[in-house]
Structure formats: C-alpha cells, structure tokens
Amino acid sequence: MEDTVIVITGGHGGIGKVVVYCLLKKGAKVVVLDTNDTKSSKIKSNENYTFIKTDVTNINDLQNAHDIIKEKYNHINHLISMAGINMKSEVEGIKGITFEDIDKSIKLNLNAHIYLIKTMLDLLENAKQKDNKSFLMISSINAITAYGLPAYSAAKSGIYGFMNSILNELGKSYIRVNTISLGTVPHMEQEVKGDEYFEHYVKHLAIKHFVRPNDVADTIYALLKIAKCINGQNIVLDMGQSV
Numbered sequence: 001m002e003d004t005v006i007v008i009t010g011g012h013g014g015i016g017k018v019v020v021y022c023l024l025k026k027g028a029k030v031v032v033l034d035t036n037d038t039k040s041s042k043i044k045s046n047e048n049y050t051f052i053k054t055d056v057t058n059i060n061d062l063q064n065a066h067d068i069i070k071e072k073y074n075h076i077n078h079l080i081s082m083a084g085i086n087m088k089s090e091v092e093g094i095k096g097i098t099f100e101d102i103d104k105s106i107k108l109n110l111n112a113h114i115y116l117i118k119t120m121l122d123l124l125e126n127a128k129q130k131d132n133k134s135f136l137m138i139s140s141i142n143a144i145t146a147y148g149l150p151a152y153s154a155a156k157s158g159i160y161g162f163m164n165s166i167l168n169e170l171g172k173s174y175i176r177v178n179t180i181s182l183g184t185v186p187h188m189e190q191e192v193k194g195d196e197y198f199e200h201y202v203k204h205l206a207i208k209h210f211v212r213p214n215d216v217a218d219t220i221y222a223l224l225k226i227a228k229c230i231n232g233q234n235i236v237l238d239m240g241q242s243v
C-alpha cells in the first residue's frame with residue numbers, strides 16, 4: 001500500500017489501533033484523528049504514521065485536520081470513519097437515557113460521519129488513482145438487532161441511509177462508499193465486563209468465537225486493496241451473531 005494515504009478516525013481505540021498497525025505494516029501512510037492522544041509504542045515510531053488530535057464532532061477541529069493533511073499529502077485515498085461509542089446512560093434503555101446523551105450519541109455516531117466526508121471530500125477527489133479511493137464507515141449490528149442502546153443503534157442504522165444517499169455523488173469521482181457493521185469485538189481497551197457479558201453474547205454465535213480486532217483489520221485491508229468492486233454495501237462482520 002505504498003503511495004496510499006489512509007485517514008482513520010478513532011484510530012487509537014481498541015479496534016482502531018490494530019487496524020492502524022496492520023495498514024502501516026502494509027506500507028500505507030496513516031493519519032489518525034482521535035481525541036485520545038495516547039500512542040501505542042508499536043506505531044508511534046513509524047515514519048508513515050501521523051496523529052492529529054481531533055474531536056470529530058467539532059467542525060473547527062476537522063477543518064484543522066483537513067488543512068494539515070492537505071499541506072502534508074494534498075490527497076487522501078481512503079477515509080475510514082471509525083470513532084464511535086455508546087453513552088453510559090443508554091445502557092438503561094429509553095427510560096434511562098438522558099436527553100443530553102441522546103444528542104451526544106447521535107452527534108458522534110451519525111453526524112460526525114457526515115461532517116467528516118463533507119470536510120475531507122476535496123482531498124479524496126484529489127487522489128489520482130481511480131481504483132484506489134474509498135470512504136468506509138463503521139457501524140454495528142445494533143442497527144439490526146434488539147440489543148438496546150437506543151440512540152447509538154438509531155445512529156448506527158442512520159449510517160446505511162447516509163451511505164446510499166452519497167453513493168452516486170461520490171461515484172462521479174470514483175470514490176467507493178461502504179459500511180462495515182461489527183458484531184461483538186472484545187478488545188484490550190474495554191472496561192472489564194465480566195464473563196457473564198461474554199457468555200450472553202457468545203450464545204448468539206453460530207461459531208463460538210468472537211470477531212477480533214485483527215479480523216476487522218484483515219477485512220478492511222481486503223476491502224481497500226483487493227475487493228475493489230464492492231461499493232454501496234453494508235458488510236456484516238459478526239460470525240453470524242445477528243442471524
């Protein structure tokens with residue numbers, strides 16, 4: 001992936017950092033936008049890694065990131081919108097979620113994807129290779145299951161409609177648009193939820209092992225580099241959990 005510039009939001013999270021490491025190993029130039037500035041020792045010394053502290057819900061932060069990337073590379077080949085979390089109060093369902101958390105969740109888990117592509121689109125258009133451009137959003141099977149988390153789930157399903165709406169517009173510039181909907185992906189950064197939490201979800205798996213961050217990284221690599229005819233798709237990566 002030499003000569004390929006990849007920008008990823010949430011790239012310092014539990015899944016994101018594994019994806020970033022994989023893409024750097026493949027030779028890509030990777031720019032991470034995240035509020036968390038804790039850099040993993042595995043990636044911080046890589047000369048192809050850039051970090052720009054960015055709150056993806058803040059338009060000024062995104063504009064600043066845009067200007068830094070423009071100055072450094074003048075283009076983006078692949079934009080991966082991964083930052084997202086559920087709010088604590090929505091674990092208690094619609095009765096428990098606060099109005100403030102409804103707004104925060106929708107802003108981060110839906111609006112921020114729209115802000116991101118709106119801010120960075122000219123840089124994707126600047127990428128010269130027609131078969132090496134895409135916009136990828138990370139959703140969740142919460143969008144299609146009855147697992148609760150009302151605002152998070154609504155936002156994650158909103159991503160599908162948004163993807164469809166921009167497909168033709170971005171297609172004119174040869175930019176593919178896809179979504180990956182993840183099932184449960186246990187990782188090192190999660191708060192310990194105890195065995196019961198995992199036992200509950202493992203029951204829903206046809207094959208009794210969870211998707212891991214390196215599976216997400218492999219799928220993203222395949223989507224960007226190999227399976228270049230995939231466009232406008234929601235790819236469910238969940239070991240059959242949602243079925």
Ligand SMILES: NC(=O)c1ccc[n+]([C@@H]2O[C@H](COP(=O)([O-])OP(=O)(O)OC[C@H]3O[C@@H](n4cnc5c(N)ncnc54)[C@H](O)[C@@H]3O)[C@@H](O)[C@H]2O)c1
Binds near residue numbers: 010035082141
């Ligand atoms: N882990 C799972 O089981 C699972 C399941 C389904 C979907 N997902 C989705 O996968 C993506 C990654 O999840 P994860 O488990 O790695 O989460 P995580 O909490 O470990 O990482 C999320 C990252 O996003 C960053 N972030 C949060 N708010 C931000 C903001 N306003 N601006 C910029 N960065 C911000 C955090 O600092 C963090 O680095 C999320 O979109 C999540 O909804 C995860």
